[in-house]
Amino acid sequence: MTTSTQSVLTRSPEWQKLQAHHTDVAELHLRELFATDPERGRDLTVTAGDLYIDYSLHRIDRTTLGLLTDLARAVDLEHRRDRMLRGDRVNTTENRAVLHTALRLPADATLTVDAHNVVADVHRVLDRMGDFTDRIRSGHWRGATGERITTVVNIGIGGSDLGPRMVYRALRHYTDAGITVRFISNVDPTDLVATLTDLDPATTLFVVSSKTFTTIETLTNATAARRWITGALGEDAVARHFVAVSTNAAKVAEFGIDPGNMFEFWDWVGGRYSVGSAIGLSVMAAIGKDAFAQFLAGMHTVDRHFTETQLEANAPVLLGLLGFWYSNFFGAETRAVLPYSNDLDRFPAYLQQLTMESNGKAVQLNGAPVATATGSIWWGEPGTNGQHAFYQLLHQGTRLIPVDFLGFAEPTDDLPAIDGRGSMHDILVSNLLAQRRVLAFGRTADELAADGVPDSLIPHKVMPGNRPSTTVLAPKLTPSVLGQLIALYEHQTFVEGVLSNINSFDQWGVELGKTQAVELQAALSEAEGTTQPVDTSTETVVGWYRSIRG
Numbered sequence: 001m002t003t004s005t006q007s008v009l010t011r012s013p014e015w016q017k018l019q020a021h022h023t024d025v026a027e028l029h030l031r032e033l034f035a036t037d038p039e040r041g042r043d044l045t046v047t048a049g050d051l052y053i054d055y056s057l058h059r060i061d062r063t064t065l066g067l068l069t070d071l072a073r074a075v076d077l078e079h080r081r082d083r084m085l086r087g088d089r090v091n092t093t094e095n096r097a098v099l100h101t102a103l104r105l106p107a108d109a110t111l112t113v114d115a116h117n118v119v120a121d122v123h124r125v126l127d128r129m130g131d132f133t134d135r136i137r138s139g140h141w142r143g144a145t146g147e148r149i150t151t152v153v154n155i156g157i158g159g160s161d162l163g164p165r166m167v168y169r170a171l172r173h174y175t176d177a178g179i180t181v182r183f184i185s186n187v188d189p190t191d192l193v194a195t196l197t198d199l200d201p202a203t204t205l206f207v208v209s210s211k212t213f214t215t216i217e218t219l220t221n222a223t224a225a226r227r228w229i230t231g232a233l234g235e236d237a238v239a240r241h242f243v244a245v246s247t248n249a250a251k252v253a254e255f256g257i258d259p260g261n262m263f264e265f266w267d268w269v270g271g272r273y274s275v276g277s278a279i280g281l282s283v284m285a286a287i288g289k290d291a292f293a294q295f296l297a298g299m300h301t302v303d304r305h306f307t308e309t310q311l312e313a314n315a316p317v318l319l320g321l322l323g324f325w326y327s328n329f330f331g332a333e334t335r336a337v338l339p340y341s342n343d344l345d346r347f348p349a350y351l352q353q354l355t356m357e358s359n360g361k362a363v364q365l366n367g368a369p370v371a372t373a374t375g376s377i378w379w380g381e382p383g384t385n386g387q388h389a390f391y392q393l394l395h396q397g398t399r400l401i402p403v404d405f406l407g408f409a410e411p412t413d414d415l416p417a418i419d420g421r422g423s424m425h426d427i428l429v430s431n432l433l434a435q436r437r438v439l440a441f442g443r444t445a446d447e448l449a450a451d452g453v454p455d456s457l458i459p460h461k462v463m464p465g466n467r468p469s470t471t472v473l474a475p476k477l478t479p480s481v482l483g484q485l486i487a488l489y490e491h492q493t494f495v496e497g498v499l500s501n502i503n504s505f506d507q508w509g510v511e512l513g514k515t516q517a518v519e520l521q522a523a524l525s526e527a528e529g530t531t532q533p534v535d536t537s538t539e540t541v542v543g544w545y546r547s548i549r550g
């Protein structure tokens with residue numbers, strides 16, 4: 001089905017069958033699903049590269065899976081995937097190809113787009129990045145005073161910040177050359193002030209990362225950082241202390257960074273899909289080009305899995321279908337991602353941009369309103385911290401919140417447990433296992449009564465269960481595994497976008513706020529107040545602000 005309007009999808013036999021089936025399974029409890037099909041805990045699993053994914057704790061049976069994959073075929077998912085991967089301009093509102101997958105193709109691959117092999121471009125830039133970061137790491141590239149660079153500060157926001165920030169934190173064990181990376185993103189000046197406060201300009205290199213090189217936060221912070229460098233080291237120091245990552249060489253030059261010190265990427269890399277591009281430069285400076293290559297290879301492993309595996313065993317497809325199942329048939333609004341890894345504490349924030357900027361859309365590719373729910377609200381915190389904060393609502397609240405648990409067999413750090421038996425990492429993983437089990441199976445009134453719980457407390461202590469989760473496990477949080485996780489969620493986001501027939505690759509909804517902020521900035525600082533006609537609420541708040549600021 002090549003849907004021009006999505007109501008074609010919701011009227012399709014595949015949808016109707018799924019809807020009828022939903023009424024059969026919606027009331028089934030996971031206890032019953034396991035009782036009637038005990039093998040599901042072994043069978044409803046899939047591997048993708050090093051990732052082992054258990055999706056048995058979902059409110060589905062084996063029929064559901066067939067109907068969901070039928071739906072995926074009805075929307076032509078495989079063809080839509082292939083069109084993206086070969087470089088068709090699937091980002092139709094910006095008339096761009098979507099080729100973040102090309103960033104991780106091996107050097108001997110070829111991908112010809114508009115009669116041009118983009119893989120050659122990718123590896124040309126990767127080689128330049130490798131050469132540059134080698135020089136930083138070895139001390140051959142020095143600051144203006146001749147001192148070694150010890151801190152790299154990435155200035156960027158959104159996709160030019162969240163990816164490298166999350167990856168640097170997740171791979172802190174792979175930093176091996178004494179380079180520390182810090183990040184400045186917010187236009188709130190406290191971000192820059194707090195980040196630079198204990199740094200020495202002589203040993204600090206700034207990477208100004210911006211796809212467009214027009215983003216006000218980044219240009220404002222980069223200008224302030226430039227003042228910080230030139231104030232301490234003089235105007236000539238800029239060339240030794242600033243490099244840029246962008247698609248926009250003209251703007252980089254205009255800002256005063258030599259395009260020779262610019263690392264390029266291309267308009268076919270969306271900001272939120274760009275961590276494998278030169279946007280990863282600061283990460284490469286910390287972990288080196290070989291570990292960065294493993295990170296890219298990990299992404300490529302899952303790209304191949306996504307491309308080559310039949311839908312029924314295709315991990316991102318299954319995750320996307322399950323997400324769509326809950327948001328469209330159970331009315332689930334949000335999805336929690338709970339990494340049992342402190343080093344992945346920025347992963348939920350990273351996924352928020354990836355998923356919500358991609359699929360927070362209300363119109364289809366042809367501009368008609370969508371007929372399905374789109375864009376779940378993604379959120380989360382690492383376990384076990386979240387257990388002591390919001391899990392109460394996951395367990396006993398009135399909302400259905402599908403959960404993704406992430407965990408690792410091998411720790412990145414470990415210490416003995418309190419009694420010397422087992423380790424702290426075992427405690428961490430046992431909590432992951434306990435939480436998914438309790439969410440799924442709960443505790444009934446009868447079980448509580450059998451345990452001697454007083455009648456008056458039983459309703460308060462009943463754990464309803466039947467709360468679905470996916471568990472994604474990997475041997476260890478390595479560069480490759482992290483790349484695999486990122487690609488898994490990139491492609492699951494794509495799958496949900498295809499099911500809703502939306503453009504997952506534009507972000508028009510963020511533009512108006514940017515324009516109005518520029519207009520209102522003038523109102524805040526100019527004596528006459530607002531120069532544009534505004535509503536009375538805005539006018540009053542501007543007046544209040546100015547009365548305090550003077």
Ligand code: F6P
Nearest residue numbers: 158159160210211212215271510
């Ligand atoms: O405002 C949203 C956005 O355009 C994101 O899509 C992007 O990742 C971010 O801003 C930063 O953009 P740039 O890399 O061009 O500075």
